[in-house]
Amino acid sequence: MAVKKFITGSFYDEEVLFPAVKKIRRAGYKIHDVFTPFPIHGLDKAMGLRDTSLHTAGFIYGITGTATAVGFITWALTIDWQINFGGKPFFSLPAWIPIIFELTVLFAAVGMVLTFCYLCQLAPFVKKDHFNLRSTDDTFLMALECTDKTIEADAISFLESIGAVEVGVQYKETGWWLGRYDNDKKRFEKNVETAH
Amino acid sequence: MVIREKYTVPKRFNTIAITLMVIGILAIVGLYATHGSKSDATSQARFWGSLLQNSVYFLLVVNAAMFFICALTLAWGGWQMSFRRVSEAISACVPVVGTICGVILLLICFGNNHEIYHWTDTEHVKEDAILNFKKGFLNKNFFAVMTVLTIVSWSLLGRKMRKLSQSIDNKPLNVEEGKKYIWNNTVWAAIYIVVFSLTVLSSIPWLWLMSIDAHWYSTMYSWYTFASTFVAGVALITLFVVFLKNNNYLELTNEEHLHDLGKFMFAFSIFWTYLWFSQFMLIWYANIPEETTYFKPRAQGMYSGIFWLMFIINFLAPLLIFMSRNSKRNYATLTFMSLLIIFGHWLDFFQMVFPGHQKEHVPMILWDFGVALGFVGLIMFVTARALSKAPLLAKNHPFIKESVIHHT
Numbered sequence: 001m002a003v004k005k006f007i008t009g010s011f012y013d014e015e016v017l018f019p020a021v022k023k024i025r026r027a028g029y030k031i032h033d034v035f036t037p038f039p040i041h042g043l044d045k046a047m048g049l050r051d052t053s054l055h056t057a058g059f060i061y062g063i064t065g066t067a068t069a070v071g072f073i074t075w076a077l078t079i080d081w082q083i084n085f086g087g088k089p090f091f092s093l094p095a096w097i098p099i100i101f102e103l104t105v106l107f108a109a110v111g112m113v114l115t116f117c118y119l120c121q122l123a124p125f126v127k128k129d130h131f132n133l134r135s136t137d138d139t140f141l142m143a144l145e146c147t148d149k150t151i152e153a154d155a156i157s158f159l160e161s162i163g164a165v166e167v168g169v170q171y172k173e174t175g176w177w178l179g180r181y182d183n184d185k186k187r188f189e190k191n192v193e194t195a196h
Numbered sequence: 197m198v199i200r201e202k203y204t205v206p207k208r209f210n211t212i213a214i215t216l217m218v219i220g221i222l223a224i225v226g227l228y229a230t231h232g233s234k235s236d237a238t239s240q241a242r243f244w245g246s247l248l249q250n251s252v253y254f255l256l257v258v259n260a261a262m263f264f265i266c267a268l269t270l271a272w273g274g275w276q277m278s279f280r281r282v283s284e285a286i287s288a289c290v291p292v293v294g295t296i297c298g299v300i301l302l303l304i305c306f307g308n309n310h311e312i313y314h315w316t317d318t319e320h321v322k323e324d325a326i327l328n329f330k331k332g333f334l335n336k337n338f339f340a341v342m343t344v345l346t347i348v349s350w351s352l353l354g355r356k357m358r359k360l361s362q363s364i365d366n367k368p369l370n371v372e373e374g375k376k377y378i379w380n381n382t383v384w385a386a387i388y389i390v391v392f393s394l395t396v397l398s399s400i401p402w403l404w405l406m407s408i409d410a411h412w413y414s415t416m417y418s419w420y421t422f423a424s425t426f427v428a429g430v431a432l433i434t435l436f437v438v439f440l441k442n443n444n445y446l447e448l449t450n451e452e453h454l455h456d457l458g459k460f461m462f463a464f465s466i467f468w469t470y471l472w473f474s475q476f477m478l479i480w481y482a483n484i485p486e487e488t489t490y491f492k493p494r495a496q497g498m499y500s501g502i503f504w505l506m507f508i509i510n511f512l513a514p515l516l517i518f519m520s521r522n523s524k525r526n527y528a529t530l531t532f533m534s535l536l537i538i539f540g541h542w543l544d545f546f547q548m549v550f551p552g553h554q555k556e557h558v559p560m561i562l563w564d565f566g567v568a569l570g571f572v573g574l575i576m577f578v579t580a581r582a583l584s585k586a587p588l589l590a591k592n593h594p595f596i597k598e599s600v601i602h603h604t
Contacts, residue, residue: 055520
């Protein structure tokens with residue numbers, strides 16, 4: 001996997017973060033992502049993220065569930081093993097609606113959870129590296145992706161000028177990777193030391 | 197931002213409303229000439245059935261606007277504040293449509309024609325074991341008292357809610373007064389909800405509509421009727437909000453609010469289907485003759501075309517069209533779907549009212565459509581008048597900021 005260079009800055013306050021995101025985008029830097037401990041309303045719009053396609057995937061999974069249920073019950077009750085329930089026709093759609101509904105929901109729900117995990121690159125044994133562990137707790141972290149044209153010093157001073165703290169340069173491997181949290185812990189300890 | 201608080205009704209709007217009312221009156225007169233004045237009972241019932249269907253439907257729809265306000269007040273849904281005056285204005289139609297509806301219901305109940313409510317025929321009830329058993333509930337006096345009580349209490353409580361809302365238009369509240377005001381609002385909204393659940397959610401649809409098929413009963417019926425009219429009520433609010441937006445009013449209402457109204461329509465369309473299907477499936481499954489009589493003419497008999505058309509309009513169309521986020525934020529789809537939903541649930545009421553007494557053939561629906569246009573004109577006229585009387589923004593309400601910054 002390619003290793004990329006990022007410039008990161010932390011923010012302690014939403015009210016600093018929002019104008020900072022706008023200023024960074026206006027200055028032409030490419031925001032890799034903003035990491036926050038909780039969902040922040042309107043941040044996706046401020047960052048200019050496109051709408052997720054997760055719901056389209058959900059619709060397709062739902063339709064798959066409907067088709068599976070209709071197909072299987074129809075096959076089982078009208079072709080493979082016909083049973084007379086109280087004189088009803090073999091093809092009795094109303095009685096199947098609850099099951100069709102349940103299977104639609106099941107397929108949509110499970111499918112969307114798995115897709116969500118895939119999109120966020122979450123899976124068993126996959127560890128994610130953090131830019132700053134505190135972004136899971138009480139800090140907002142903004143990561144800028146560096147291109148070969150980015151001037152490091154400029155970006156750092158710009159980030160500092162718009163209210164970022166703990167600004168620094170980090171190298172990260174992109175994409176999926178298997179690993180452990182060791183690196184994070186070490187950096188966290190190191191940060192504590194440098195605070196003195 | 198300049199806020200245009202004063203709404204002036206355009207001349208053309210009033211002309212259209214009055215034209216529609218004239219069409220409605222012509223339809224009623226025509227229907228009376230062709231059916232109502234005839235001597236046979238079925239023809240007369242066809243005339244009264246049309247009045248019954250339209251007046252009850254539109255009364256419940258405009259009343260749903262007040263239910264919308266009160267339910268959101270109890271849930272602290274502050275987002276409704278930027279367009280609350282619209283729902284209030286729609287609910288101002290309740291006394292007018294309610295009076296018409298009440299007069300029609302009492303005329304049918306105490307009239308000589310027993311085709312629609314055949315439990316009003318006292319001679320017949322004596323011989324009919326089922327109706328005799330039900331006569332503690334299905335009798336003229338109880339029907340009249342409930343009808344009058346219901347319409348009066350809806351009107352008065354709705355008026356109280358509107359007065360509360362307008363009482364602070366010219367006086368900004370401080371924090372303590374604001375808290376007191378919210379509490380006051382909550383109490384009155386809760387009283388309205390209690391009255392609403394004792395009427396629309398239980399007894400009233402049983403009396404007004406279900407008793408047309410007096411031998412048959414379903415405990416889901418009232419919820420089903422409620423879901424029907426509530427979706428149509430939200431659709432009506434949406435239509436007026438879009439109309440005002442297009443005329444450059446309601447500056448603080450934006451597509452975020454419309455998105456939520458769209459979600460309401462989407463969700464309650466599915467809720468309606470859920471109730472519709474719950475009622476249908478149990479009867480279909482048990483297959484007991486006393487119960488299936490209701491669905492026989494509707495789902496399989498003469499009315500099956502209307503029945504399935506209304507099912508497609510009220511379930512499949514909202515499900516597929518309103519599923520995406522963009523369609524709920526688009527004025528054109530919202531307007532189209534609102535009109536479709538109001539029409540679809542009107543069809544739903546048509547198949548609730550007519551199969552009970554028009555057993556020979558399906559009545560020509562165009563007459564009923566003409567009567568419906570009359571009620572639409574009346575609602576347009578009264579709502580616009582109510583809108584022009586009060587400022588369009590409840591600007592001193594404590595939750596107004598919540599509505600302004602609302603986003604989904």
